[in-house]
Amino acid sequence: MIFKDPIIKDQFDRCCPMLKLVCMEFERLSMSFNKTPVMTRLIGKIDGDSGVHSAGRAADFRDEFDGGFVYTLEERIVIIETIESLFPRLDGLKTIMHHSFQSGPFHFHVQVAPSIVAYSNMIFPLYS
Numbered sequence: 001m002i003f004k005d006p007i008i009k010d011q012f013d014r015c016c017p018m019l020k021l022v023c024m025e026f027e028r029l030s031m032s033f034n035k036t037p038v039m040t041r042l043i044g045k046i047d048g049d050s051g052v053h054s055a056g057r058a059a060d061f062r063d064e065f066d067g068g069f070v071y072t073l074e075e076r077i078v079i080i081e082t083i084e085s086l087f088p089r090l091d092g093l094k095t096i097m098h099h100s101f102q103s104g105p106f107h108f109h110v111q112v113a114p115s116i117v118a119y120s121n122m123i124f125p126l127y128s
């Protein structure tokens with residue numbers, strides 16, 4: 001994984017285990033496409049965001065860059081479907097989104113819930 005700024009690496013080193021887990025899965029999927037993911041934001045706040053970054057529960061990964069895109073449409077779909085299936089949430093919120101915010105570049109936004117209970121359906125299927 002590459003960090004756009006050294007401070008983002010420091011933030012990642014200290015972030016909660018659940019966010020680390022999701023980011024590591026994003027990295028694993030990217031590497032399966034021979035792409036090294038670039039984390040562009042973790043704590044950093046931008047105007048009008050939900051505050052999930054400030055809370056240390058979200059990270060952004062580069063896609064649109066320098067007039068093109070890092071990932072193909074097919075790769076994007078695999079990444080989003082795999083991460084959503086591995087980390088489904090009970091509170092109705094997404095674990096990963098591909099979006100543009102405030103007309104900035106398109107990127108992947110990964111986020112985790114404030115409580116681990118939101119992931120309890122990850123183990124329910126094992127006992128049903």
Ligand SMILES: [Zn+2]
Pocket residue numbers: 053058059060108109110
């Ligand atoms: Zn974000």
